[in-house]
Amino acid sequence: MIEKQKQTGITTAMRLLLVLLLVSIFLFSSTYGCIVKANPSLNIRSTASATASVVGSLLQGTTVSCLEKLNGFCRVGTNRWASSEYINCATTSSNGFDQKAPAADYTRKTWRGITLNQRTIEMIQRAEVYMAQMGKTGFQFSFSQGSYSSSVAASAGTHDGGGAIDIRTSVVNNDKKTVDTMVVALRKAGFAAWSRGRVADSFQNNKHIHAIAIGDAQASSGAKNQVASFKRGRNGLKGDGVDPDAYLGRAIPTWAK
Numbered sequence: 001m002i003e004k005q006k007q008t009g010i011t012t013a014m015r016l017l018l019v020l021l022l023v024s025i026f027l028f029s030s031t032y033g034c035i036v037k038a039n040p041s042l043n044i045r046s047t048a049s050a051t052a053s054v055v056g057s058l059l060q061g062t063t064v065s066c067l068e069k070l071n072g073f074c075r076v077g078t079n080r081w082a083s084s085e086y087i088n089c090a091t092t093s094s095n096g097f098d099q100k101a102p103a104a105d106y107t108r109k110t111w112r113g114i115t116l117n118q119r120t121i122e123m124i125q126r127a128e129v130y131m132a133q134m135g136k137t138g139f140q141f142s143f144s145q146g147s148y149s150s151s152v153a154a155s156a157g158t159h160d161g162g163g164a165i166d167i168r169t170s171v172v173n174n175d176k177k178t179v180d181t182m183v184v185a186l187r188k189a190g191f192a193a194w195s196r197g198r199v200a201d202s203f204q205n206n207k208h209i210h211a212i213a214i215g216d217a218q219a220s221s222g223a224k225n226q227v228a229s230f231k232r233g234r235n236g237l238k239g240d241g242v243d244p245d246a247y248l249g250r251a252i253p254t255w256a257k
Contacts, residue, residue, distance in 0.1 A: 003213070004183055033095075034074070036062045036136040038086035039177045040247060048073035048081045058082060059249040060134060061184040063098065069129045078224050097126050097189070101255040106162060106218055114146025117162045122163070127189035134181050141182070142168045144208060147218075156238075158223045163216030167209040169195070174207050183245050190214050190256040192230030199244040214256040 020154040026192040036058045045052035048070040058064060058076070066074035072079040074089075105118035116124075124141055145152055145226055149159045158164050167186075172178040179195055186193035192214055197207030201254050212223045212230075219227070226236035231252075235241045 011205070017019045018075075021038050032218065033091055034064050034066050034087045034089040035091055035130070036060055036064060036086065036093075037088050039134075039180055042082050042086045044076065044080050044082050045073070046079050046081070048075070050083070052081070055080060059184075059251065060181065061130065061188045061249070061251040063251075088135075089172060091133055094126070094129050094133065097129075098253045099255060101215065102126070102190070104217065106211030108148065112140075112143055112162075114143045114165070115129075115148050116146050116165070117218065119214075119216060120147060120163050120165065123189050124175050127185040127191070130185040130188050131181065134185065136178070136181060141165075142171045144168050156222055157220050157225055158210075158212065159220070161220035161223060161249050163213030164219070165211050165213075167211065169209060174198075179209070180248055181246070184248050184251060186211050187248070188251045188253065190225045190253050192236065193245075194230075195245055196233055212236075214252070 015165060037060065039060050041057040043054045044056040046055050064074070064076045064082070064087065066076065066084070066087060068075040069084060070081075072084055074084045074087050076082050082256065099130050102119050102122040105122075107118045108115055109118060109121065111121055128139060128141065142163055145155065145159055147159060147162045147164045150157070152159065167182065169179050169182070172182075176198075179198070183193050183195055188207065191211040193209055193211035195207075196210050197204050212219060212226050214227055216223070229236040229240055230243075232240075233243050233246065235243050
C-alpha cells in the first residue's frame, strides 16, 4: 500500500510538472521580442483593425513585445495594436545587444579600407544586424573616414582617436528613408550618429553620416564632446545646433545611456 501511494504521488507530481511546462511554452511562444521596421513610425491603434482609432505611434527601431497576434496585428500593450506587417519578431540574432556592451578590445585593424579598433567593428556589425531586421538584408556600411586619422581638417580632431567613423550615403543615392534607417541602426547599436548635409549645414557638398562609438576609451576629446552633445539632443557641431535627425528618436541601448 505504501509503495502504491508513493507511485501515485510521483505520477501526480510528473503530471503537474508537465502541465507547468506546457503553460510556460504557451506563454513564451505567444510573446515575441520584436523590432519596428516601419519608416519613420508605425501607428498604434485601439483595436486590431486598420480602421480603429490611432492612439499613438512607435518609431522605427523601437523594441516591442508582441503579446498577442490577431487579424494581422500585434498587441503591444493594453488596447494598443500595431500592424504585424511592419514588426519583425525574428530578432534572436540581436539578443543581448541592448544590455551587453561590446568587448573593450582596442586592437587596431584595417577593415573595409579604414583603421578601426575591434570594439568599433563589433558595434558596426551590430548595426548591420539591425539593418537586416529593419528590412535591409545584406546591407553593409561603406566608409569615407575611419579612426586614428588626422588627415581631414574639417573633422576638427574628432577622428584623431578611436570610435569615429564617416559613412558614405552616396552608395544609397542619399535616399532619405535608407539614410534614416542607417542612422536608426547606428544609434540602436550604441553610436552617437547624425546625418550630415541633409539640412543647412557645412556639408551640403559632402553628404554622409558621422558617428562616434559611445564609451570608446580611446576617443579624442573632440569626439567625447560630440557624444555629450548627442546626449543633450544636439548635432555635435560647432554652435551645438539642433539634432537634424531628432524625428528618428534616440533608440540607443541601455548600456550606452
